[in-house]
Amino acid sequence: MSPILHALEQNQAKWSPTERKLAERILASPGEIVHMGITELAEQCRVSPAAVTRFCKLLHFRGFPDFKVKLAAEIAHGDASVAEGSSYQDIVAGNPLQVIVEAMQANHLASIRDTTSLLDLERLQAAIDVLCRARRVDLYGMATSSIVAQDFYQKLVRIGVNCTAFADSHMQITSASSLAAGDVAFAVSYSGETPETVDALICAGRSGATTISLTSYGSSTLASLADIPLFSSSLEQGMRRGDMASRIAQLHIVDILFTGMVSTRFKDFIPKLEQSYRNVQQYRHKAAPPDAALPLQARKGRKAETPFNEQKEDHT
Amino acid sequence: MSPILHALEQNQAKWSPTERKLAERILASPGEIVHMGITELAEQCRVSPAAVTRFCKLLHFRGFPDFKVKLAAEIAHGDASVAEGSSYQDIVAGNPLQVIVEAMQANHLASIRDTTSLLDLERLQAAIDVLCRARRVDLYGMATSSIVAQDFYQKLVRIGVNCTAFADSHMQITSASSLAAGDVAFAVSYSGETPETVDALICAGRSGATTISLTSYGSSTLASLADIPLFSSSLEQGMRRGDMASRIAQLHIVDILFTGMVSTRFKDFIPKLEQSYRNVQQYRHKAAPPDAALPLQARKGRKAETPFNEQKEDHT
DNA sequence: GCTGAGTATGAAAATAATTTTCCTATTTAT
DNA sequence: ATAAATAGGAAAATTATTTTCATACTCAGC
Numbered sequence: 001m002s003p004i005l006h007a008l009e010q011n012q013a014k015w016s017p018t019e020r021k022l023a024e025r026i027l028a029s030p031g032e033i034v035h036m037g038i039t040e041l042a043e044q045c046r047v048s049p050a051a052v053t054r055f056c057k058l059l060h061f062r063g064f065p066d067f068k069v070k071l072a073a074e075i076a077h078g079d080a081s082v083a084e085g086s087s088y089q090d091i092v093a094g095n096p097l098q099v100i101v102e103a104m105q106a107n108h109l110a111s112i113r114d115t116t117s118l119l120d121l122e123r124l125q126a127a128i129d130v131l132c133r134a135r136r137v138d139l140y141g142m143a144t145s146s147i148v149a150q151d152f153y154q155k156l157v158r159i160g161v162n163c164t165a166f167a168d169s170h171m172q173i174t175s176a177s178s179l180a181a182g183d184v185a186f187a188v189s190y191s192g193e194t195p196e197t198v199d200a201l202i203c204a205g206r207s208g209a210t211t212i213s214l215t216s217y218g219s220s221t222l223a224s225l226a227d228i229p230l231f232s233s234s235l236e237q238g239m240r241r242g243d244m245a246s247r248i249a250q251l252h253i254v255d256i257l258f259t260g261m262v263s264t265r266f267k268d269f270i271p272k273l274e275q276s277y278r279n280v281q282q283y284r285h286k287a288a289p290p291d292a293a294l295p296l297q298a299r300k301g302r303k304a305e306t307p308f309n310e311q312k313e314d315h316t
Numbered sequence: 317m318s319p320i321l322h323a324l325e326q327n328q329a330k331w332s333p334t335e336r337k338l339a340e341r342i343l344a345s346p347g348e349i350v351h352m353g354i355t356e357l358a359e360q361c362r363v364s365p366a367a368v369t370r371f372c373k374l375l376h377f378r379g380f381p382d383f384k385v386k387l388a389a390e391i392a393h394g395d396a397s398v399a400e401g402s403s404y405q406d407i408v409a410g411n412p413l414q415v416i417v418e419a420m421q422a423n424h425l426a427s428i429r430d431t432t433s434l435l436d437l438e439r440l441q442a443a444i445d446v447l448c449r450a451r452r453v454d455l456y457g458m459a460t461s462s463i464v465a466q467d468f469y470q471k472l473v474r475i476g477v478n479c480t481a482f483a484d485s486h487m488q489i490t491s492a493s494s495l496a497a498g499d500v501a502f503a504v505s506y507s508g509e510t511p512e513t514v515d516a517l518i519c520a521g522r523s524g525a526t527t528i529s530l531t532s533y534g535s536s537t538l539a540s541l542a543d544i545p546l547f548s549s550s551l552e553q554g555m556r557r558g559d560m561a562s563r564i565a566q567l568h569i570v571d572i573l574f575t576g577m578v579s580t581r582f583k584d585f586i587p588k589l590e591q592s593y594r595n596v597q598q599y600r601h602k603a604a605p606p607d608a609a610l611p612l613q614a615r616k617g618r619k620a621e622t623p624f625n626e627q628k629e630d631h632t
Numbered sequence: 633g634c635t636g637a638g639t640a641t642g643a644a645a646a647t648a649a650t651t652t653t654c655c656t657a658t659t660t661a662t
Numbered sequence: 663a664t665a666a667a668t669a670g671g672a673a674a675a676t677t678a679t680t681t682t683c684a685t686a687c688t689c690a691g692c
């Protein structure tokens with residue numbers, strides 16, 4: 001099931017009566033909703049149009065029309081996926097490897113697709129812009145999410161952005177306190193509720209920094225705190241390990257942000273990027289002249305592979 | 317291609333200049349259209365809003381909003397099938413965000429699919445088996461690949477596997493030297509040539525450990541050194557940043573390995589996994605009594621708030 | 633080459649949809 | 663019991679869309 005509908009089902013508990021009426025009506029026949037006006041939906045739910053708008057914003061859409069368009073995409077998309085047999089698959093014990101592989105592939109593919117279709121390009125562009133102009137960037141994230149933060153960190157460093165990723169929650173807060181206007185705080189959390197990360201983002205916001213969140217769709221505290229909330233798709237309930245697919249989706253977004261930044265400031269960033277590759281290559285040849293010490297196999301491989309310096313296309 | 321877009325292409329001939337302008341603009345990036353207002357589209361085409369409405373009616377839609385919703389649905393289908401085409405897209409400068417997003421999605425989807433189809437299940441099973449039985453696991457990887465190593469590390473720790481991921485290349489070697497039969501060394505490298513990682517794996521092999529490599533397909537030194545070489549898909553040449561898709565693919569494999577391990581030793585691992593979640597949860601509630609210190613106003617107040625930064629610093 | 637019917641198009645008015653503001657009722661915490 | 667916070671609706675404001683209408687253009691017939 002698509003992330004939007006999933007979020008509607010999942011959060012039943014925490015919503016007010018009005019919100020629940022809307023959620024139920026939408027779940028009842030999402031296909032109809034996309035052809036309705038806001039007034040029609042409001043009437044059917046015995047609710048004011050204002051409530052509908054508010055509800056859409058609560059779900060982090062820009063408004064009702066935006067919601068309709070995204071919902072339409074998701075529904076269409078969902079149908080297709082089911083047909084292809086690639087909706088989310090749960091992963092359970094004692095499965096033969098083949099089944100695990102298929103399920104994992106289905107989940108990761110669906111996760112990337114869903115995430116892409118949920119993207120709000122304007123927000124994404126806004127995020128790219130503030131990141132490009134940032135004097136300093138702080139990256140927050142705990143556990144699984146710290147992987148994402150560190151990945152982004154590595155990328156930003158390569159294009160000379162002044163940034164830090166923290167593994168320590170006290171350091172996060174400390175650094176957040178010292179941010180100022182023109183700085184950016186970027187917080188990653190699967191649940192959107194990780195207290196350490198939430199605290200850090202609040203603190204960063206108070207310091208005057210622009211705040212960006214990256215959470216699973218449907219959340220939540222972190223997203224509503226952020227100036228620019230970004231979302232990855234969330235998985236269905238009962239998924240044992242939702243964070244695997246989520247992390248892939250979040251890296252997908254990091255890649256888009258980074259590529260967007262490079263594309264925006266091509267002239268500034270590309271030379272730095274190329275230079276950083278060259279330097280790493282060069283350093284290796286000086287610092288680790290391993291061939292002498294290593295067995296033949298290793299030596300052969302490296303010689304053939306690396307005409308160094310002038311080469312653009314080498315990566316670690 | 318979807319019926320709507322197809323129709324737009326087909327009928328080029330029989331349309332008026334105004335209509336053709338619209339058709340071309342829509343074909344150029346349908347994904348953008350669905351997030352536009354009628355005025356915006358009209359302006360971009362140097363055409364009146366009236367013309368847009370008329371055009372939509374000509375295509376037998378109720379009006380522009382109806383057209384948008386239908387188009388959004390169609391694109392969602394279309395994207396998936398483009399991705400099935402599996403061709404990698406290069407990512408270059410100055411592209412509009414929409415294009416970057418589409419290219420990134422295509423690359424990541426293709427990367428996961430290709431990687432999956434390259435998998436050798438027997439080897440994969442062998443890797444899972446030795447990892448499950450390992451007394452101790454070393455994870456090696458530099459730069460981008462260290463992200464993958466750390467991700468695996470985090471997963472293994474949760475199921476109580478005795479393992480370490482190294483950020484420091486000297487420590488890698490040091491640790492590799494102290495491995496013994498029954499231990500496992502797991503080395504990640506995009507190129508398969510990273511000297512630090514190659515050295516570490518050689519050293520581990522000499523110490524008697526079982527060695528596993530995870531590199532891009534087609535390489536190379538690291539793979540030929542390993543007892544069990546695993547591969548992620550490699551991108552076409554000329555790709556500027558092959559390591560993005562590669563890293564996604566490698567994490568995909570890590571997920572499969574991990575899930576395979578859990579599935580194999582379900583009874584041992586699941587309780588540990590559950591316990592580790594519970595403990596993290598519990599710790600949080602004790603250590604960071606969540607909302608008490610942070611007034612909810614933070615949510616509302618912040619948006620309007622730019623100018624004040626004289627906030628007292630709080631928390632831990 | 634001019635005229636006039638038919639068509640294409642945009643400007644602007646009219647309408648409709650959406651969002652925001654403001655106010656009240658209700659709940660929650662003290 | 664009272665104050666503060668919140669949810670929700672009515673109506674105003676805004677914005678988007680559609681319709682109407684006037685104009686300009688095309689081209690057949692004179």
